[in-house]
Every structure is written in C-alpha cells, then in structure tokens.
Amino acid sequence: xxxxxxxxxxxxxxxxxxxxxxxxxxxxxxxxxxxxxxxxxxxxxxxxxxxxxxxxxxxxxxxxxxxxxxxxxxxxxxxxxxxxxxxxxxxxxxxxxxxxxxxxxxxxxxxxxxxxxxxxxxxxxxxxxxxxxxxxxxxxxxxxxxxxxxxxxxxxxxxxxxxxxxxxxxxxxxxxxxxxxxxxxxxxxxxxxxxxxxxxxxxxxxxxxxxxxxxxxxxxxxxxxxxxxxxxxxxxxxxxxxxxxxxxxxxxxxxxxxxxxxxxxxxxxxxxxxxxxxxxxxxxxxxxxxxxxxxxxxxxxxxxxxxxxxxxxxxxxxxxxxxxxxxxxxxxxxxxx
Amino acid sequence: xxxxxxxxxxxxxxxxxxxxxxxxxxxxxxxxxxxxxxxxxxxxxxxxxxxxxxxxxxxxxxxxxxxxxxxxxxxxxxxxxxxxxxxxxxxxxxxxxxxxxxxxxxxxxxxxxxxxxxxxxxxxxxxxxxxxxxxxxxxxxxxxxxxxxxxxxxxxxxxxxxxxxxxxxxxxxxxxxxxxxxxxxxxxxxxxxxxxxxxxxxxxxxxxxxxxxxxxxxxxxxxxxxxxxxxxxxxxxxxxxxxxxxxxxxxxxxxxxxxxxxxxxxxxxxxxxxxxxxxxxxxxxxxxxxxxxxxxxxxxxxxxxxxxxxxxxxxxxxxxxxxxxxxxxxxxxxxx
Numbered sequence: 257x258x259x260x261x262x263x264x265x266x267x268x269x270x271x272x273x274x275x276x277x278x279x280x281x282x283x284x285x286x287x288x289x290x291x292x293x294x295x296x297x298x299x300x301x302x303x304x305x306x307x308x309x310x311x312x313x314x315x316x317x318x319x320x321x322x323x324x325x326x327x328x329x330x331x332x333x334x335x336x337x338x339x340x341x342x343x344x345x346x347x348x349x350x351x352x353x354x355x356x357x358x359x360x361x362x363x364x365x366x367x368x369x370x371x372x373x374x375x376x377x378x379x380x381x382x383x384x385x386x387x388x389x390x391x392x393x394x395x396x397x398x399x400x401x402x403x404x405x406x407x408x409x410x411x412x413x414x415x416x417x418x419x420x421x422x423x424x425x426x427x428x429x430x431x432x433x434x435x436x437x438x439x440x441x442x443x444x445x446x447x448x449x450x451x452x453x454x455x456x457x458x459x460x461x462x463x464x465x466x467x468x469x470x471x472x473x474x475x476x477x478x479x480x481x482x483x484x485x486x487x488x489x490x491x492x493x494x495x496x497x498x499x500x501x502x503x504x505x506x507x508x509x510x511x512x513x514x515x516x517x518x519x520x521x522x523x524x525x526x527x528x529x530x531x532x533x534x535x536x537x538x539x540x541x542x543x544x545x546x547x548x549x550x551x552x553x554x555x556x557x558x559x560x561x562x563x564x565x566x567x568x569x570x571x572x573x574x575x576x577x578x579x580x581x582x583x584x585x586x587x588x589x590x591x592x593x
Numbered sequence: 594x595x596x597x598x599x600x601x602x603x604x605x606x607x608x609x610x611x612x613x614x615x616x617x618x619x620x621x622x623x624x625x626x627x628x629x630x631x632x633x634x635x636x637x638x639x640x641x642x643x644x645x646x647x648x649x650x651x652x653x654x655x656x657x658x659x660x661x662x663x664x665x666x667x668x669x670x671x672x673x674x675x676x677x678x679x680x681x682x683x684x685x686x687x688x689x690x691x692x693x694x695x696x697x698x699x700x701x702x703x704x705x706x707x708x709x710x711x712x713x714x715x716x717x718x719x720x721x722x723x724x725x726x727x728x729x730x731x732x733x734x735x736x737x738x739x740x741x742x743x744x745x746x747x748x749x750x751x752x753x754x755x756x757x758x759x760x761x762x763x764x765x766x767x768x769x770x771x772x773x774x775x776x777x778x779x780x781x782x783x784x785x786x787x788x789x790x791x792x793x794x795x796x797x798x799x800x801x802x803x804x805x806x807x808x809x810x811x812x813x814x815x816x817x818x819x820x821x822x823x824x825x826x827x828x829x830x831x832x833x834x835x836x837x838x839x840x841x842x843x844x845x846x847x848x849x850x851x852x853x854x855x856x857x858x859x860x861x862x863x864x865x866x867x868x869x870x871x872x873x874x875x876x877x878x879x880x881x882x883x884x885x886x887x888x889x890x891x892x893x894x895x896x897x898x899x900x901x902x903x904x905x906x907x908x909x910x911x912x913x914x915x916x917x918x919x920x921x922x923x924x925x926x927x928x929x
Contacts, residue, residue, distance in 0.1 A: 334755075335824050345706035347718055348687030351905035353752070353760070364752050366760050366907040368823045369684065371832075382683050382717070386825050390901065390909060392755025412689065415698055417728025418738065423689070423700050489671050489724040490704035500730055540707075563726065565707065567687040569700035571726060 257441050259434055259574050262286060263422060264414040266430040270357055272324030272407040273341050276300035276457045279320050279426075283433050283455045290440035291453065301469050302455035306440075306447070310591065314449040315475035315553070316439070316584065317466055317542050318432030318482065319459030322425065323566050325408040327356065327389070334398035335388035336365070338408060342460030343566050346384045352568060353411040354389060358402050364411065365391040410568035420574040421499075427570040429459065431560045431577055432481040438581035439588065448591010449477075459542055466542035470549035477515065477554040477593060479584060480543035483572070484533055486561035497561040500573045502529025503580035506557030510538055510547055515556035518593060522586040529579050533559060554593070558584055594771060594915055595759065597621075601767035605691060605746040607660030607677050608795040614656040618770060618789050622777045626787070635803045636789040638777060646783035650929050651809035651891070652776070652922075653800060653880055654769025654816070655793035658762065659904050661685065661725070661745035663692065666736060670729030672699070674745055675720065678794030682718045684905040692727055693743035699727040747906035757836070757912050764908040766793065768898045769815035772919055782927050793880050797847070800880035804887030811854065811929050812893040814881045815922060817910070818842075818872065820899035829873040833899045835911040838868030839918035840897040844875050847882025854894035854929065861924045868917050870899075894929075896922050 266286075271279025280300045288294045291304035302320060323342030330336055336356065340346075350369030355362040368388045389408060391398060414424035424430075433455055440453070452473040456465030459482075470478065484504050487496040497504045505519045523530035538544045539557055547555040560580050563571040606614035611634055618636060622628060628638040636656075659678030666672055672692065676685075690699045703723050706714065725745060729735035749762040773787050786807045790799035804812065822834040833840045841858040843850055862869035885893035898918050901909040 331824050333822075333824070337824075343706055345687065345714075347683060347706075347714070350681075350683040351902045351907040352687065353749070353907050364754055364760070366754065366902060366909055369902040369905055369907075370823075370825065371819050371821050371903070372681065388824050390754070390758075390823065392753075392758030392760075392909070394755070397755070415689070417698055417700075417726070418734070419728050419730060421728035423698075423728075485705055485708065487669070488702055488704065488726070489667060489669065490702075490722045491708055495708065563705075564687070564700065564702040565705040567702070567705075569687055569689060569702060569726075571700065571702070571728065 257438055259438060259577050260422065262437065263430060263434045266433055267414045267424040267426045270409050271321050272409055273321040273458045273461045275407045276320050283320055286437050287453060290437065299465060299468065300457040301465050304453040306451045308447055308450055310448060310450045312449050312476040313452060315452045315454060315470060315473040315478035315546065316436045317454045317456055317469065317478060317480045317546060318436050319429045319465065319542055320433065320455040321457050321460055323460050327402055327406045327408065328404055330399045330402060332395045334393045334395040335390060336402060337388055345566055346382055348567055349387055350382055354408045355411045356389060356391060356402055356406060356408045358406055360401055363391050365389040412568045421571055423569050423571045425568045425570065427562055427572045428483045428565055431483055431562065431572050435481050435560060435577050435580045439584035442581060442585035443588045447588040449588060456542055463542050463545040466545040470546040470553060474550065475553055478546045479556045479558055480541045480546060481558050482541040483562040483565060484559035485565060486563045488563040497531045497533060499561050499563060500575055501531050502576060503583045504531050504533040504559040504561055506533050506535060506539060506559065508535040508539055511543060511556055512554035514593060515554055519556060519583060519587060522590060523583050526586050528583050530583060594775065594919060595912060597774060598768060598771045599751040601770050602751055602761035602763045606657055607744045607746055608657040608792045610744045611656040611791045618774060621774045625777045631802060631806060633799055633802050634791045635799045637803060637806060638787040640777050640781055640785050640787060642781040642783035642785060644783050648810035649786065651786045651788055651807045651812045652773060652926060653788040653790055653812065653814050654773050655766045655790040655799065655880060656770060657791055657794050659794050663739060663741055663743045663745060665741060666732050667724065668732050670731045670735040671724035671726050672739060674725055680904050682720055682723065686718050686723055688906050689748035690725060690745045691748050692725060692745050693739045695738060697727045697738050699725045702726050749906035754909060758909050759912060760907050760909050762906045762908060764900050764910050765817035765903050768817050772815050772922055776923065776926060785926055790880060797880050797883035800883035804884040804891065808888055809891050812884045812891045813925055813929065814879055814884065814893065814895040816879045816895055816897040817900040817903060818877055818897035819903050820901050832874050832876060833870055833872055835899045836913055837870045838914060839921050840870055840872050840899055842872040842895055845878050846876060847878030848885050848893060850894055851892040854892055857928060858894060858921065858925060861928060862921055865924060867921050869921055
C-alpha cells in the first residue's frame, strides 16, 4: 500500500465533526480491501470486522472527523458568521482560504481579516467574534445557497514537503486511519485476536463517535490511534515527541499498563523506532471513551507525531506512520494479552 | 484585464526581488514604447502619443509585494524569518509559502494551540514564535535547499469568488502594473512616462529614484488600498467600499494630494458616469509620498483599487472596480 497516496486521498475528503460522510466513504473504500464486512452507520462511523476464531477481540480506532467551522448566521451583505467545530486556533484564521460545503457544491471563501486601523492594538489576537467568511456572494444568494449549519473547511490541497513529509489539513487523524489500514495489510491473517476497526466520528467535539463504536464492537482490548505533538519551534520539547523517531506509545493512569509495556517490548524486540508519551490522566483521544465502554476495555494509545496540530498546515512524516503500523501489526500477531 | 492580473499576481516578487515581475512586464510592453531599466531595477517607459504633452506626466505603479526573508536556520531545520513590508503575524501563521530561488514549498508553523496558555491565545503571535518548515529534518539538510537571505512568498492561487470578486496575493500592486501594461499597449493621445517601480513596500524607494530621473510636472500613482467594508466596521472605518469604483484620495499618511487633480478626477467621473469614491480615513500611504516631493515638487494624484485583506495571501478585489478604475485612469491620462 502506498501510504503517501492513501493519506493524500483521505486528507482530500471532507469530514468536519458531525458531517463526516465524504471522508467516511473514502475510508470505507480502503478498509474494504482488508476486511470483508465494512459498513458506515447513520452517524458516519465506519466499522469493519475480521474474525479468526480467537479468544479475544481487539478494537483498532482512529477518528475520521476533522476540525472546521459551522455557519450560524448570514449577514445582509452575504458575510457568513461561523463557529469553530473542535479546537480551532483563532490566531491563524485571518485571510485563510476556506471551502463552504454547501448542498449545491463547494463555495470558495476567505476568512475576513481586520486591518490595523480598526484592530485594537497588536497585542490582542484576532477575536473570533470579529471574523466572517467572505464568499463574494450577495446576501440573497448566500442565504439561498448556504443553509445555517453548513460546514466549512480549510482549503489547502495536501502537498509534499522535503523528504517524506506531507502537509495538509486533517492529518489529525487521517494519519491514524492510514496507520490502521497499513497495520491490517501487514498482519494479513496472522492476527492473534479477532479484529474490529472503527473510524469514529465526532472525536473533536467530545469523542461521541467512539462511545458508539466501542459499545458496538464489544471488545476486550483496544488501541486508539491518533496523532500527538511533534517538537517544533515554540513547543516545549520535554512535552513533545520527535518527528521521524517513530510511534509514540502512550503511558497514563487511564491506559492499560500491560498493553503499554507489551508495545514497548515488541518495539524493542522487532527494532521498530518508538518513543513514549507520558500523560497524567485522560489522553484527549478516543481512548478516554473506549476505556470505559460497557464494562471496561483495556486500552492503549499509539500516536503518530505531527507538527502544527489543528492548523491547515499540519505536517507528518510517512516513516512515522509506517513504524506505527508495524508496531500495531506486531501487537496483533503477538496476541498474548 | 482579469487574465493579465492573474498572471501578474501569480509571479513572485517581494521588495528587492522584483526581477520576475520586471521580465514579465518587459515582455508585454516590448514594441509598444521606449524603455530602460535603471540601477535600482525600475522600468522607465516612454510611450509616444499622437501629440506632445505640454507638461510631463509620470504614471506609476509598484512591482514589489510584501513577503518574508529568511534570517537564520534553526538546528531542527526550520527557518527564522523577518517581514519585508508591513505584514501582521496573523496573515502569516498557518499559511503556505514558497522559499527561495528553488521555490521550495513550506508552511508557517507555531506551537499547537493546545500547548499555548490561555493568556497567550488572546495575543497576536510574535514573529519570533513562528518559523517556516520546509520538511528538512535538520539544519544541514535545510541548507542544501535554502540560504539565509532568500525570499519567502505566499503560496496562494488566483480564485474567483461569488459573481464579481477575485482572490489572490499581490493585487497590491500588480493591479497597477496590469493597468499600465494595458495603457502602453493601447494608443494614447499624448506622450506619457510610465514607471514600474521597485521597493515601495520598504519605504517608497524605487519611486524616489524614478521621479528624479523622469522629472515630471504631474504624477498619477496607481495603487491598491484597504477596503474595510466588512461586518464590524461602520461608517468612515470602512475606508472605502467595493463595487463603488476607484478610490481617489485627498490625503493619506504620506501625501496631501493635488486639489486640482483631485477635482479633475471627480469631474471626469461625473462626466463619463464612472463610479468613483474617496477614502474616508486618513490612512495608508503609497509612492505618491516620494513622488510629490521629487526635485522642485510634483502635482500628484493616486487612484486606487479597493482591496480587502490587503497585505495577506488572500486579498480580495471586485472585478467591477477593476474595470471602472481602468476607465477613470485612462481618462485621466488623456486629460492631465
């Protein structure tokens, strides 16, 4: 499987929380290559199952949604008032190009930027209340074509940087989706567990999808595959992983110690580059919801380090996806938990 | 006009690095006028009209655009940058760029929002908090592709918005360049000097030299100016309004314009039924600041295209204003 190509195709699909179907359909297409029964439910969650008659079932989860915007008002002049969906960095919004995903097709727009003569000194960052989307449409046309509740996304085609790095919006968490697909390819029929896969919706707005998918999966253990912070200028390097240094294995009071240890052991044994990510409580990923699903699930996190999370210019290294996938594949093959 | 503007906006040319724009323009005006390129890189063109003009007229626009310059390379391969021209950090952060002669793709990153304190989220990021990431894993690798001192430009396409708008980088002032190319390619009634200028965004520097060389009696500066006709800005704070035609200003922060030429512009607009407006705030400035004090003084007027989100990768202009501005400028060139 061509990781780069798959990631680019997945990142090109839209899936703002609560409206994930375009992205879910692309993910379903890929998942169907590795699993026989793949479905998308009414929310946009993608499910796949693969049974080998093993004792235990593992859930591999990545979230399919991405941050974005939701239109909540249209002015008389046709400007669109929006609210963030998920944790959007307001400071970088001015003059961003966006697509408004209207029922009649994508509409290009630009987020307004308040010129210095009316902004209140440069110490203050942009206030999201002052920003609108400018589509160039007049009020009537805008209101006719853009019903309230329409989503908008950053408009930026995935693009290759130097080496094996890719920049795009939605790498959080399409990188996780690709990691799982690649792990399934690597493990083939050698899994020591029955496998369920969920590409869950609405993670960015409170892990709602994972609550549903983990209930339905009825699994014994789970790995949540998400992205985490790679060190970059302005970050605290003690709190970040490093790009290109492999999968970030989560260690936290809310995660299964046994699984974290097994993952580290398998990485060492198979010479797979890895790093640890220590968290002091909940992880901010689907693992938080999955861990307390039904009567409880042993859960681990394997995260792909990315830079500039929740921006239109997220950056990932393909090698980190490959190494995360290798690690998960080894865990599946091992099957000793 | 739209096609010409599109091609011009897509060219990279921050202040001091205007050669791609200059070559494009030279190619377009060749055969339509006499021209020379001066020591700074300004194009000074002389277009013969059907008649001699009593007084010398200089029409000008600037070729440069705002951007960034690489100042140093960090150990992690990311690039530190400084702004060239007036750009706010909010226009840079989270945007895509091209770096250097090799046009290496890069992105402007900062710490993830999750890792920024609540207080800092309310502040504009400092330039020193940002860096340009070209994907290089370390300093050595980065230096294979980029050198210190190289230019960084916005990676921004030219898109139509809605029915009448366009979005691009560098509309300020490739619009002026496009208008002048069209005028040079057309037949003019009177002899006219056209100056395509460098280094406007870093202190109106090209204009100083060119105005000295041409020694005009009158000057017409073609520009793009801030339109703030967006929600939250009321009355005079809007500065000017898109779709209402070119902006003719009486005063900005660099110039008090010629009353005579100001009146002439509105007279012509009235006579020919061209929409035309003035600026409702004393804000901004342009090459007129340098030109009107050249030698013993030059009667100067600026005609500007209303431009939203100016000095950002996504400037927005109204195509109706493009046309009405061109009409007014054409008339002014015949009548000054």
